[in-house]
Amino acid sequence: MVVELTVRTRGKGLHEITERVESVVRSSGCDVGLCTVFIRHTSASLTIQENADPSARHDLEQWIERFVPEGDPAFTHTAEGPDDMPSHIRSALTAVSLSIPVMGGRLALGTWQGIYVWEHRRSAHTRRVVVHVGW
Amino acid sequence: MVVELTVRTRGKGLHEITERVESVVRSSGCDVGLCTVFIRHTSASLTIQENADPSARHDLEQWIERFVPEGDPAFTHTAEGPDDMPSHIRSALTAVSLSIPVMGGRLALGTWQGIYVWEHRRSAHTRRVVVHVGW
Amino acid sequence: MVVELTVRTRGKGLHEITERVESVVRSSGCDVGLCTVFIRHTSASLTIQENADPSARHDLEQWIERFVPEGDPAFTHTAEGPDDMPSHIRSALTAVSLSIPVMGGRLALGTWQGIYVWEHRRSAHTRRVVVHVGW
Numbered sequence: 001m002v003v004e005l006t007v008r009t010r011g012k013g014l015h016e017i018t019e020r021v022e023s024v025v026r027s028s029g030c031d032v033g034l035c036t037v038f039i040r041h042t043s044a045s046l047t048i049q050e051n052a053d054p055s056a057r058h059d060l061e062q063w064i065e066r067f068v069p070e071g072d073p074a075f076t077h078t079a080e081g082p083d084d085m086p087s088h089i090r091s092a093l094t095a096v097s098l099s100i101p102v103m104g105g106r107l108a109l110g111t112w113q114g115i116y117v118w119e120h121r122r123s124a125h126t127r128r129v130v131v132h133v134g135w
Numbered sequence: 136m137v138v139e140l141t142v143r144t145r146g147k148g149l150h151e152i153t154e155r156v157e158s159v160v161r162s163s164g165c166d167v168g169l170c171t172v173f174i175r176h177t178s179a180s181l182t183i184q185e186n187a188d189p190s191a192r193h194d195l196e197q198w199i200e201r202f203v204p205e206g207d208p209a210f211t212h213t214a215e216g217p218d219d220m221p222s223h224i225r226s227a228l229t230a231v232s233l234s235i236p237v238m239g240g241r242l243a244l245g246t247w248q249g250i251y252v253w254e255h256r257r258s259a260h261t262r263r264v265v266v267h268v269g270w
Numbered sequence: 271m272v273v274e275l276t277v278r279t280r281g282k283g284l285h286e287i288t289e290r291v292e293s294v295v296r297s298s299g300c301d302v303g304l305c306t307v308f309i310r311h312t313s314a315s316l317t318i319q320e321n322a323d324p325s326a327r328h329d330l331e332q333w334i335e336r337f338v339p340e341g342d343p344a345f346t347h348t349a350e351g352p353d354d355m356p357s358h359i360r361s362a363l364t365a366v367s368l369s370i371p372v373m374g375g376r377l378a379l380g381t382w383q384g385i386y387v388w389e390h391r392r393s394a395h396t397r398r399v400v401v402h403v404g405w
Contacts, residue, residue: 036369040380042320048231050177055212077325096318097369099171099232101267108265110175130378132371183366185312190347234306234367236402243400245310
């Protein structure tokens, strides 16, 4: 079973999609299997991060902002703006696909794990995420 | 088939689980398929690294220790100690899930590849790793 | 269905394999399913990156060259040369496996996504990549 989700981001940062992915698993009727999440973009990515304390997500965003900064004078791929090339690098360093086992009809996430779309562009985007559930 | 493994780490560093994952594949009876390993935590992660020379794993650990150091004054998520936020960042930069094809009833790992839990916290932890084998 | 591809690289950089993976999907007869790509090495990795403008791939390579440089005096794993340990680190930070849903008999890649083997060693290598297609 494959479902495409449309995720509207509001610019840089983590946008949680755990409940939407869980909903796909429920509707699939899968009891024991594997759920794979895939993002169809190269300037946004996926991550599983702590879902409890928002300060962890804040620090993660601040850290990558310093670590792969906009305006690096070495960049030549700048036609779409200063946030374009950092987005590609941040995507390469994080995940384009995540696979999560399904147990008892639910994602086998740990207590503190949430699934997030990580938007790397400054402006709001509509991102397409494909969810596959298999046995 | 889904099995949960309990992995006891001894603090920061790579803890090999290749043989335990291989054992799950053997007991599944799968000949050709896909094995997915998933870690249910956000302060430890998974990696496939060289299994021959321990100096590679030593250098990897030293490198990430310098690269995402403890005590970064920009961190605000510090309630659990100075190794907490670096753990989340290191997890985001490495893998929460790994998928390895199965051929001839065995993981299709290369000669020098081992599967490791990468503990990012200072102290020993009990980590839960879920292994799914599908066809 | 599992197929092993042999990929000849020409030293550091991204080597596209999208069409070869798509060809495995076509020959599998899979309509809706999941395609997983796995690289059997620890000094080359996989990534999905922009397939349109070569400047994005150029900047990505330049960035990682600065970020995980050769000749770091902290490295002890140097027997195979100055590009050996950086290769392991670059592999740990990128992907050893990628899972892409299959829809309508084709990989559900976004318009600008291509699948690449990322060679991290200086010299040309023959890399083995395993492709699994499941339902």
